[in-house]
Amino acid sequence: MNFLSRMRLLYQISLIGAVSLVIFVVVGGVQFAAEHQRRSAQSIADMTLDNRLVADAISKDFLNARRREKDFLLRKDEKYVAQHADVVASVIAGLEQLSREPSLGAFDAQISQIETAFANYTAKFATVVELQRDIGLNEEEGLLGRLRGSVHNVEEALKKYNADNLTVIMLMMRRHEKDFLARLDPKYVGRIDDRLAEFGPALAALAIPADDKARISDLMKSYVTDFKALSAKILQREEELGFLSAFYAEAEPILDDISLAIGSIAAAEKQRAEQIAATSLTVTIVMYVAGIVALLGLSLLLSGAIVRAISGLTGKMTRLADNDFDVEINEVNRSDEIGEMGRAVRVFRENGIERAKLEEAQRAQDERRRKRMEIQEQYIKEFDEAVVAVMSDVGSAVEQLHQVSNVLRDSAKTAT
Incomplete structure (x- = not known):
């Protein structure tokens, strides 16, 4: 501290x-x-x-x-x-x-x-x-529309001749077409080719003009071509759809x-x-x-130090007030207000010491004066006693003189 x-x-x-x-x-x-x-x-x-x-x-x-x-x-x-x-x-x-x-x-x-x-x-x-x-967004568009047109042309051509055998083959091909569109199985494309192979001999056996046979054959080939183009696109689409699922399965x-x-x-x-x-x-x-806790500790430390310093200084001042000047005032080394108080108390102590010295000197002087007065009084008493003794002797002498005077007076009277 x-x-x-x-x-x-x-x-x-x-x-x-x-x-x-x-x-x-x-x-x-x-x-x-x-x-x-x-x-x-x-x-x-x-x-x-x-x-x-x-x-x-x-x-x-x-x-x-x-x-x-x-x-x-x-x-x-x-x-x-x-x-x-x-x-x-x-x-x-x-x-x-x-x-x-x-x-x-x-x-x-x-x-x-x-x-x-x-x-x-x-x-x-x-x-x-x-x-x-x-392929076509509806039956009227794209390859679906073309296939529908080809089928319509073949069916219209066959209606003219009531060719039941060819109609049956055609119906079987339409069935393979529907099966393919429903199941998307390439085998039905092959079956279309099989029916086409049957259609040629059946058409050749039909008793119709050669030009009509050629036109019906071309229409049928066009139908098969359109179907194959459609089936190829559909199969390609399904293959691409498989890739879509694969990419989604990869990313998900x-x-x-x-x-x-x-x-x-x-x-x-x-x-x-x-x-x-x-x-x-x-x-x-x-x-x-x-x-x-630190603040409380610091507060207690500071307050304790200040209280102890002030209490110590108060005790020293009390001793000084009782003329006990044998006090060490170490508070004078402090730089705070308590140090100032300590220095003031030191001055008070020094003044007290000086005052005690002065009082001691005064007492010594008074003692000397008292002794001198006693001596003087002794001298005066002795003088008084000497004077009284002298006066007593003088009184006796005077008395004797009176007596002698009276004797002489009486003697004188007697003598006269």
Whole structure:
């Protein structure tokens, strides 16, 4: 505590406030740093959660793309192509957003793999759309329309001659056509060729003009050609559809894994933010308690030192008041108000010592004066006694003189 004695009491008392300020600043700094870390973790958690929402939206849009794909194939309506394009744009935007996110750098390879798979899917769907347009969006368009026209021409030509055998073959070919369209099995294409092989001899055996035979044969070949073109497009479309499913199957589990991984990161960051908040609260409470204890200790230390110094100085002043000047006033070495009081008390002690010396000198002088007065009084008494003795002797002599005088007077009277 010697260093405190070099400070004025105002500064010593202000030291408590300064320590309090330091404690609050430290606690505030800890809270600020903890809050910054918590906000950072919470921000990462929120951002990661947003990324998961984007990943989930991509997965949902990918599924919606497949739904628009199925809707187009079932309903053969161009509006589903436009809707599919909108969904594709949404998926591409979501994937670009994920690929630009710095926090997802660990998933760049997977995201790139998904982008590649989805790009292939989009390209294959475009191919499927073109194939379907070639096939025909309804029975009046594309290869379906051409096939229908070829069938109509053959049937009209056969009606003129009531060729039951050829009609039966034709019906069998139409049945293979329907079976193919229903089952998409290439074997029915071969059966069409078998029926065509039967149709030629049957047509040749029919008693009709050669020009009509040639025209019917050409119409039948045109029908078979259109059917084969249609079947080739349909089989190609189905093959491309298989690629669509493969690309979706390739991307879907990766996207699910990314979503789960991002969700785990978000949960971990959220837990970290909560842990930081809990730790910050604990540290703050501990630091506040430690600060309060330190302040109480410092207050008790300062107050005790001041009280002891003042009490000691009061005791010394009491001893000085009782003329006990054998007191060591070590408070004079302090630089504070107590030091000033100590120096004032030292002056009081020195004045007391001087006063005691003066009083002692006065007493000695008074004693000398008293003794001198006693001697003088003794001398006066002795003088008085001597005078009285002399006067007594003189009185006796005078008395004797009176007696002698009286004797002489009487003698004189007698003599006369």
